[in-house]
Amino acid sequence: MIGKLLVVDDEIWFREGLVQLISGNQLGWEVVGEASDGEEAMQAVQLYKPELIITDINMPVMDGLQFMEWLSRFHPDIKIIILTGYRDFEYAQRALRFGAAEFLLKPFSLDEAYRVLRKAYEELRLKQLNKRVAEQERQKELFRAALFGIPYEKDLRESWVQQWQGANIYVLQVESYDLPGKNYNSGDIGLLHYAVTNILQELLQRHSVEGIYFPLKREAFAFLLKPGTATEEYRTSAMEAVRRFIGLETSWLKLGILKRFDELAMQYKVSSYDPGDGRTEETSPMDGFALLKDEILSLLVTSDLSAVEQRLTEYVEQTATLALQTCKTKIYTLVTVLSSILMTDFKHVRTAATGEEFNPARILEFRSVSELLVWAKEKCADFLDIFEHWLNNQQDHVVLQAKQYIKSHYQSDCSLQVVAAHVHVTPNYLSNLFKKETGIGLTNYVSQLRIEEAKGLLQHTRLKMTEIAERVGFDNSSYFTVVFKQMTGEAPRNFRRQYED
Numbered sequence: 001m002i003g004k005l006l007v008v009d010d011e012i013w014f015r016e017g018l019v020q021l022i023s024g025n026q027l028g029w030e031v032v033g034e035a036s037d038g039e040e041a042m043q044a045v046q047l048y049k050p051e052l053i054i055t056d057i058n059m060p061v062m063d064g065l066q067f068m069e070w071l072s073r074f075h076p077d078i079k080i081i082i083l084t085g086y087r088d089f090e091y092a093q094r095a096l097r098f099g100a101a102e103f104l105l106k107p108f109s110l111d112e113a114y115r116v117l118r119k120a121y122e123e124l125r126l127k128q129l130n131k132r133v134a135e136q137e138r139q140k141e142l143f144r145a146a147l148f149g150i151p152y153e154k155d156l157r158e159s160w161v162q163q164w165q166g167a168n169i170y171v172l173q174v175e176s177y178d179l180p181g182k183n184y185n186s187g188d189i190g191l192l193h194y195a196v197t198n199i200l201q202e203l204l205q206r207h208s209v210e211g212i213y214f215p216l217k218r219e220a221f222a223f224l225l226k227p228g229t230a231t232e233e234y235r236t237s238a239m240e241a242v243r244r245f246i247g248l249e250t251s252w253l254k255l256g257i258l259k260r261f262d263e264l265a266m267q268y269k270v271s272s273y274d275p276g277d278g279r280t281e282e283t284s285p286m287d288g289f290a291l292l293k294d295e296i297l298s299l300l301v302t303s304d305l306s307a308v309e310q311r312l313t314e315y316v317e318q319t320a321t322l323a324l325q326t327c328k329t330k331i332y333t334l335v336t337v338l339s340s341i342l343m344t345d346f347k348h349v350r351t352a353a354t355g356e357e358f359n360p361a362r363i364l365e366f367r368s369v370s371e372l373l374v375w376a377k378e379k380c381a382d383f384l385d386i387f388e389h390w391l392n393n394q395q396d397h398v399v400l401q402a403k404q405y406i407k408s409h410y411q412s413d414c415s416l417q418v419v420a421a422h423v424h425v426t427p428n429y430l431s432n433l434f435k436k437e438t439g440i441g442l443t444n445y446v447s448q449l450r451i452e453e454a455k456g457l458l459q460h461t462r463l464k465m466t467e468i469a470e471r472v473g474f475d476n477s478s479y480f481t482v483v484f485k486q487m488t489g490e491a492p493r494n495f496r497r498q499y500e501d
Contacts, residue, residue: 053081
């Protein structure tokens with residue numbers, strides 16, 4: 001995840017320097033726009049929808065405080081960093097009531113700028129993660145209420161049914177946790193249940209299935225899945241993955257189709273499943289897996305392998321003092337995170353043997369914490385080796401491919417997501433890699449190429465502005481005019497007049 005940042009300052013030399021600082025370092029932010037005063041910034045907010053704004057206090061036309069007051073009324077979720085001098089610091093403190101998150105006192109050191117920007121990125125990352133998790137939990141809560149006939153607010157019920165109406169209701173049944181030849185204790189059974197839960201969640205994301213689930217009890221999981229090819233592939237993959245990785249047999253039972261909230265429990269008699277075990281066994285996505293995966297990904301997309309190594313080492317060392325069963329659960333979380341990253345988010349780097357190398361089923365075999373930690377450290381080293389080898393061989397190739405694609409397709413959709421899909425990397429990774437290798441964000445690179453092409457059309461043709469905008473890849477002439485002025489310092493019509501003679 002890369003955050004979108006807007007820079008607002010009336011001193012162009014300072015603004016350009018700040019943009020270069022941000023673009024040239026892996027800080028988690030992409031500069032999507034610039035503005036020289038509050039009025040320009042208001043337009044830029046509507047156009048670029050930034051998540052963070054760095055703004056000066058003293059500016060002409062509309063100063064920083066007036067701009068922030070407008071932001072607090074209409075865009076309160078946008079984070080703000082204030083730029084100010086020592087003389088204006090008391091004045092700038094008034095910005096706190098409008099939501100200023102941090103101050104940067106001019107002149108500031110690079111270390112201070114890095115600290116403030118990284119802190120803002122970490123806050124954005126956690127905010128987005130919490131938002132996703134809260135929505136997942138809300139969906140599960142409504143599903144559980146419908147299945148067990150629990151009363152719920154009418155408006156929420158109706159909107160939920162509207163969203164999921166026509167989805168299929170399934171139960172996935174684990175045949176037995178008692179496997180022949182396996183002497184599992186109660187703690188191991190709990191770990192197996194946790195393993196099944198993680199596999200089901202991970203594959204749900206990997207197959208891009210619209211669905212939700214929760215444990216009815218330790219041996220059964222209730223699902224609500226939108227119909228389609230992806231769902232059928234998911235159901236097959238889930239059974240195969242549970243069998244392959246942890247040796248358990250499962251089966252699917254289709255209960256019907258969601259029609260009405262208040263008929264669900266009665267129609268399908270799901271209440272015959274005791275929900276008590278499910279509620280105690282269910283592990284929230286915030287409990288380890290989602291947080292750790294998001295943290296490792298945020299470091300990988302900036303190619304900071306040393307920080308990844310440090311985080312993995314810290315995680316393993318923190319488990320050394322835990323009881324064996326708790327340690328197994330923690331290491332299982334770690335290894336499934338590594339496997340998930342390689343199999344889903346960075347599947348272009350995985351080796352043919354990756355699935356077996358990071359199979360967490362081995363964890364059940366260990367009978368001491370020390371042996372388990374030795375194995376965990378080996379898995380972390382394997383993970384880092386895979387990424388180091390891939391980065392050394394692929395970075396230049398990826399950026400070159402991206403540039404070639406942009407050159408051939410700048411007249412159409414050249415969004416970060418589209419280009420990343422073409423070069424087979426994640427958008428976050430491409431954004432950071434492109435910026436690191438070229439010194440400019442991919443979005444700005446595309447805009448620069450389009451503006452250079454537009455200059456030629458303005459000089460040598462009599463095409464209308466709408467025609468030029470369309471030819472170089474802009475959706476409308478107004479947006480084209482804004483970007484052209486930002487990059488050249490003048491409107492396209494004024495630029496054309498210079499060449500009319």
